[in-house]
Amino acid sequence: MILATLAVFGLVIFGFWLIPRVLSRTEVGHLLQNKWRDLEECFHRHQFYKIPKFNQQMQENQVYRKVFMYLNSLSSAGDSDFVNLFSGNNKPNEINLEIDSANEVFSDTYLGSRIFWKFEKDCLVLKMRRKEKRRILSSYLQHVHNVTDEIEQKTKEIRLYINAVNEPENGRWISVPFNHPATIDTSVLDSDLKHKMKSDLESFLKSEQYYHRLGRVWKRSYLLYGPSGTGKSSFIAGMAKFLRYDIYDVDLSKVANDSDLKLLLLQTTRRSMIVVEDLDRYLTDKSTAVNLSGILNFMDGIISSSGEERVMVFTVSNKDQVDPTVLRPGRIDVHVHFPLCDFPAFKTLANSHLGLKEHKLFPQVEEIFQTGASLSPAEIGEIMIFNRGSPTRALKNVISALKSNTDTKVTIITANKKEEPLRLTHSVSVGGALGVPSGLLDHGGPGPVGLPPRLMYSGSARTVEEVRGSRSFRRDSIPTVREFKKFYGLLKTKNNKKEFVDKESSQHEVPVF
Ligand SMILES: Nc1ncnc2c1ncn2[C@@H]1O[C@H](COP(=O)(O)OP(=O)(O)OP(=O)(O)O)[C@@H](O)[C@H]1O
Numbered sequence: 001m002i003l004a005t006l007a008v009f010g011l012v013i014f015g016f017w018l019i020p021r022v023l024s025r026t027e028v029g030h031l032l033q034n035k036w037r038d039l040e041e042c043f044h045r046h047q048f049y050k051i052p053k054f055n056q057q058m059q060e061n062q063v064y065r066k067v068f069m070y071l072n073s074l075s076s077a078g079d080s081d082f083v084n085l086f087s088g089n090n091k092p093n094e095i096n097l098e099i100d101s102a103n104e105v106f107s108d109t110y111l112g113s114r115i116f117w118k119f120e121k122d123c124l125v126l127k128m129r130r131k132e133k134r135r136i137l138s139s140y141l142q143h144v145h146n147v148t149d150e151i152e153q154k155t156k157e158i159r160l161y162i163n164a165v166n167e168p169e170n171g172r173w174i175s176v177p178f179n180h181p182a183t184i185d186t187s188v189l190d191s192d193l194k195h196k197m198k199s200d201l202e203s204f205l206k207s208e209q210y211y212h213r214l215g216r217v218w219k220r221s222y223l224l225y226g227p228s229g230t231g232k233s234s235f236i237a238g239m240a241k242f243l244r245y246d247i248y249d250v251d252l253s254k255v256a257n258d259s260d261l262k263l264l265l266l267q268t269t270r271r272s273m274i275v276v277e278d279l280d281r282y283l284t285d286k287s288t289a290v291n292l293s294g295i296l297n298f299m300d301g302i303i304s305s306s307g308e309e310r311v312m313v314f315t316v317s318n319k320d321q322v323d324p325t326v327l328r329p330g331r332i333d334v335h336v337h338f339p340l341c342d343f344p345a346f347k348t349l350a351n352s353h354l355g356l357k358e359h360k361l362f363p364q365v366e367e368i369f370q371t372g373a374s375l376s377p378a379e380i381g382e383i384m385i386f387n388r389g390s391p392t393r394a395l396k397n398v399i400s401a402l403k404s405n406t407d408t409k410v411t412i413i414t415a416n417k418k419e420e421p422l423r424l425t426h427s428v429s430v431g432g433a434l435g436v437p438s439g440l441l442d443h444g445g446p447g448p449v450g451l452p453p454r455l456m457y458s459g460s461a462r463t464v465e466e467v468r469g470s471r472s473f474r475r476d477s478i479p480t481v482r483e484f485k486k487f488y489g490l491l492k493t494k495n496n497k498k499e500f501v502d503k504e505s506s507q508h509e510v511p512v513f
Pocket residue numbers: 182186187188189226227228229230231232233234235338376377378379381429430431432433434435
């Protein structure tokens with residue numbers, strides 16, 4: 001008797017456990033669930049809001065578009081009876097799922113209230129309990145807006161804008177899709193610095209209210225400084241991808257005057273990154289028609305169409321040469337140093353480029369770094385890429401390049417008799433603005449110290465006097481390696497005194513946080 005009671009009791013419990021599970025997986029269960037919900041809603045009065053697909057001018061209603069996108073992002077969308085499959089817009093191999101507008105009701109929960117969406121002919125209908133509309137309607141719509149904004153931001157194609165010669169019919173900017181492969185993570189930099197940069201950018205994105213409360217323009221400015229080939233442009237690409245911002249790359253030499261620069265800024269959109277590479281060059285060479293006050297106003301970003309959500313990035317090779325007013329706090333918020341390679345950075349490159357964690361030549365490489373020799377990550381990276389078939393050969397070539405670089409670190413007397421340091425090898429620019437090579441590549445054979453041919457640029461010929469007159473070789477007329485050697489040979493005969501330039505501090509710093 002007791003056994004029978006226990007068996008019945010067990011069966012009842014099992015039944016209670018099993019029935020909801022079976023129902024939730026079957027059509028009957030689904031139907032019952034919907035009927036129960038409908039029954040529950042029968043006891044409430046409802047308010048309906050219609051969102052037409054088109055406005056009176058037969059243009060697409062943006063609210064409809066956003067709600068449609070929002071509904072697609074709901075987890076319940078995946079469970080809907082009919083789902084359409086489309087190929088991706090920019091990636092044809094990708095398949096996207098989209099809810100079908102055929103008479104289905106989608107329910108959503110917001111702040112504890114249930115909200116229903118239904119497709120009708122050319123419109124979407126929002127249904128909510130009347131007594132709850134005051135409490136949730138506007139914040140729910142804001143929530144829909146925020147979610148879709150975030151989705152759009154994540155999926156949008158990043159574009160690179162370049163200020164072209166004046167074409168009034170097309171505006172001042174021309175753009176191309178931006179597909180640079182660099183990310184913040186692929187930059188060979190101190191990992192703590194990369195982490196700080198990411199959190200700085202993230203906290204900027206979340207600070208709209210904070211900036212508004214302070215009455216400040218919601219923008220943040222970064223100065224990336226360091227020798228050529230240390231990854232400044234690649235890092236900018238990584239920042240833009242991290243933020244998913246478009247890049248406006250300002251070429252100041254193509255700007256007619258201060259008001260033209262204002263116009264350019266006015267024609268940028270929010271959520272964009274405004275980049276001026278080699279700012280020091282423009283300031284010292286006066287290779288722009290814009291004067292200092294025009295540049296300062298531009299940096300302050302006051303004149304912009306919305307004044308909102310801008311990141312500005314400036315690169316310089318040596319910040320000590322830049323007028324302190326340009327770099328004052330508020331105008332530049334964060335300084336980031338891009339150093340030449342040290343031994344840990346070399347090891348990271350060897351790992352990523354050659355798959356080497358350890359090698360018998362590493363101690364030798366470390367020793368040379370300890371003597372103060374250094375090359376830019378670009379130079380070391382190029383040697384490794386060129387010799388990637390043989391890691392040992394790659395390391396040997398890095399060693400000889402480092403040794404030869406030690407020999408080429410000299411102090412030269414410039415035209416104005418002032419001693420000025422010049423690192424010859426760092427002047428071989430391997431990357432133009434945002435990594436687009438600006439010189440003509442010479443594939444004519446290996447370089448003199450095992451450097452790959454890619455490192456050799458055939459720029460326009462320059463005389464030694466021209467080279468000596470400038471602080472460093474300019475990107476737009478890069479000498480060939482042979483010219484370097486010639487130049488170096490001349491230096492040796494003219495200056496018997498050969499000094500090492502002080503090794504730059506390898507400390508990365510982000511002074512303002
Ligand atoms: N720190 C680094 N981490 C990873 N790659 C680097 C780094 N530095 C340079 N490189 C590589 O070297 C090449 C040139 O780098 P990039 O153009 O970013 O240097 P740059 O500092 O902007 O130089 P320049 O001042 O001449 O414009 C790129 O292909 C990049 O991938």
